[in-house]
Amino acid sequence: MSAPAHAATVILIRPIQEADISEFYRVLSDVCRERKYLAALEPPPFEGTERFIKTNVQKDHPQFLAFVDGELAGWCDAIPGDVSSGNAHIGRLGMGVAKPFRRQGLGAKLMHAVLDKARTKGLLKIELSVYASNIPAIALYQRFGFEEEGRRIRSRFVDGHYDDVIMMGLFLDT
Template sequence: MAVDLKRATIPFRDRQRMRIKGRQVVLRPADNGDAEELQRRLARVVREGVYLDETPDSLPGKQETKEEIREIQQRGGMYTVVEVDGEIAGAAILKRGSRGISRHTVRFRTWLTPGYRGMGLGKKLMEYTIGWARANGVEKINLDVWSSNDRAIELYKKYGFQVEGRLRKQAILRGDYVDEVFMGLFL
C-alpha cells in the first residue's frame, strides 16, 4: 500500500523531533559542525561495499564536506541529518538540477549507518524529504539504487517512486552482478 503524502495539511518544519523505539530522534538541516561526524559515518557505510558506489579514498574530507553542505543548501537543495540520542545516524540529500532547464528536479541520496537500520528512520527521512521537496517547489525527485537493495526499493515504491530505467550488470557486489535501477517520483 502506497503512502499518500499529497494530502498532508501540516506545514513542513525543517526541524522535527520524535521518539522512536524509546529513542530521541531529530531530523534537521545539516550545518558545518556536522561535517566531521558525517564524514566518519559515511565512511562506515562505504566500507560495507554494498550501498554506495564510492571508496573510502574517494570521500570528501572535513573541509570538502562543509563546502558540500553549504553549496547544496545555497543552490536551493536539502542536506538533512537524522540524529538518534544526539548522534548522527544518517543523512538525506536533495541536489537541485544544475541548469535552469532542470531546476524543477532534484537528485536524492540517503544513507543510514549500521546499528540504526530497521528502526523506521528510512521512512521518517523519506517523509521529511518529500515534505521538504513539496514545500520548496520541487516537481520531481530522482534516485538510483542497486537492484540488490530490495529493502530500499520497496520503501521507495511505498512512497510512490516508479522504476524509470535500469543499467544491467552495472556493478559487482560481493561477487554478483547487480543492476543500477533509476526511479522517479512526480510531486
C-alpha cells in the same frame, strides 16, 4: 512495586548544519566502506564533502539528518539539478543510514522531511539510483510512490558480484 524505568529513544530529524560536517563525513565514510549501498566504494575527500555541505546549507537544499539519542544515524538529501542543464526542477536523492540504526523507520522519517522540503522549494520530480540487491531501500522508495524508470543490467561489479542499477522517479506535482 513499579515497573523498571526504560529510557525512551529520542529521534530527531533536522536540516544539516555546517557544524555537522565532521560527524556526517564519519557516517558517510562508514556506509561507503560497506561497499554495498553507495556508488562510492571509498569515502570521498573530506574537503569535497565539506564544500558540498556548505553549498547545500547556503542554498537551503533539502538535506536532513537523523539523530538517535544524540548520535548521528543517517541522512537524506534531494539536491536540485542545474539551471544550465535544464533540470533544475529535479532533485537527485541521496540517502544512507548507519548499520546499527537500520530497519528502525529512520529512512521513512528522513524521506518525509526531504520530500516536504523539496515540494516547498518547488522541485517537481525526485530521481534516484538504487542497487537491485538493496531490497529494503527499494521497498521504502516504492512505499513513497517511486516507480522504476529504467535499469542498467550488470552495471556494477564489486567483490566478485554483478548488480543492476535501478533508476527510480517520483513526480511531486501530480
